Amino acid sequence: MTDADSAYLTDPANLIVDVIGGLSRFAALAVLADLGAADHLRDRGPLTPTELAVRCGADAPALGRVLRELASIGVVASAEGGRYALTPAGATLCTDGSMRAGVLMNAHPTFRYAMDHLPVTVRQGRSAFADHYGGMYESLRADAELARLFDAYMYSRAVPLIEAAASLYDYGGIGTLVDVGGGNGHYLRAILPRHPELRAVLFDVDHVITSARDAIAEAGLAERCECVAGDFFANVPSDGDAYLLGSVLHNWSDENCVRILQNVRKAMSPEGRVLILEYVLPDGDDPHVGKDIDMRMLALFTDAPERSRHEYAELLAQADLRIEDVVELSNDGSIIDARPR
Known part of the structure; x- marks a missing residue:
């Protein structure tokens, strides 16, 4: 272990750095789930970022950066010729996978509002989300797509x-x-x-x-x-x-x-x-x-x-x-x- 490695492991700030990095990793997961990219990698992969972007209707350079991030956490894996293959973890983000609805639900703007405004909730002792949307179940009744995602997420969990x-x-x-x-x-x-x-x-x-x-x-x-x-x-x-x-x-x-x-x-x-x-x-x-x-x-x-x-x-x-x-x-x-x- 080098001195630099030792310093990284003992720096207490790195715990916080890792939690902040989780936001980036989750955002990359949301891209894969939203584009339906896992289905293409499963059915046609391994694929290059360009090949996958054509199938998903995405920008190839941007998608390549997302795939690079996802490869670092084991959702996809680098393959020969600059291609990426789907891993078993990534397969859970396919349309029929157990985790796709969970990722999409947690990335949904309505749900994100609740989490992003948690400091407000803690300050006032009352859900900022409920103040804004009228409550979770009211939101589900008003948004059929959100309700579908919620039901699928609850079932998979x-x-x-x-x-x-x-x-x-x-x-x-x-x-x-x-x-x-x-x-x-x-x-x-x-x-x-x-x-x-x-x-x-x-x-x-x-x-x-x-x-x-x-x-x-x-x-x-x-x-x-x-x-x-x-x-x-x-x-x-x-x-x-x-x-x-x-x-x-x-x-x-x-x-x-x-x-x-x-x-x-x-x-x-x-x-x-x-x-x-x-x-x-x-x-x-x-x-x-x-x-x-x-x-x-x-x-x-x-x-x-x-x-x-x-x-x-x-x-x-x-x-x-x-x-x-x-x-x-x-x-x-x-x-x-x-x-x-």
């Missing part, structure tokens, strides 16, 4: 958690699983085929349940899963053996979370359980994907935080529930298994 929740938790002893705020049944469509002894109730607002019935039927689960419309702030279906709250509570303030949990507690039997599928933040300073997500939640909603085990325990106690166990899943996700106190 949830897939690892869904698969892990279906396979790593022990559903033994559960006869009926009620998925509260379960959307179009992503979780149940993964859980039920793996656990043929289970029956389920999918519970969400009316317009969501209307489309969810088709998704459940297409999965061949209509005979095992009842779809029920309602409002979890008012009540939830009764007599379930377990109640699943999958990525629900992090969307709401503490006060609203307690209301949801109290309604679940009223509906469940004394032997029932509540399964909370969320990112549970560590108490220490270790990096965690939930901490990154929490910055987005702060920017978009202000009072809808990611929470630690201790914070979930406090919410549960207000609904006469306690933590029985925390099952660690993939991608830093967890299932909190809560029981009546």
Whole structure:
């Protein structure tokens, strides 16, 4: 190691330099996703910047600079004759890839407004994004393309958690699983085929349940899963053996979370359980994907935080529930298994 290398590694400013550099790397990813360039590299590559630019309708010298940056982080790889080939990481940015929607969503001007104005949000204690756009869900209702990207992004992000929740938790002893705020049944469509002894109730607002019935039927689960419309702030279906709250509570303030949990507690039997599928933040300073997500939640909603085990325990106690166990899943996700106190 040279003296210059040693100085670089020990300079505390380099941590900040690397974080700032992340903005450039993300911008390059957004170019690849926006142009659909990953599809061309997969189907026709390796390609030179000029060959790729012709296919994408882009400027060749500018695209070449982007490819050079992406090659430095392993999204593409240099090949013979000045060409670039797509790597497995880059393939996730193809049209049918798992990460394209996530990149496009995070690069969208509406979403960028929230993150760019985070200092304003922190100063005033209220989301600058909500002040400007009226809230995240209002923005989605007003912009069909943004809503499409958001749905695709949420699904791609949830897939690892869904698969892990279906396979790593022990559903033994559960006869009926009620998925509260379960959307179009992503979780149940993964859980039920793996656990043929289970029956389920999918519970969400009316317009969501209307489309969810088709998704459940297409999965061949209509005979095992009842779809029920309602409002979890008012009540939830009764007599379930377990109640699943999958990525629900992090969307709401503490006060609203307690209301949801109290309604679940009223509906469940004394032997029932509540399964909370969320990112549970560590108490220490270790990096965690939930901490990154929490910055987005702060920017978009202000009072809808990611929470630690201790914070979930406090919410549960207000609904006469306690933590029985925390099952660690993939991608830093967890299932909190809560029981009546």
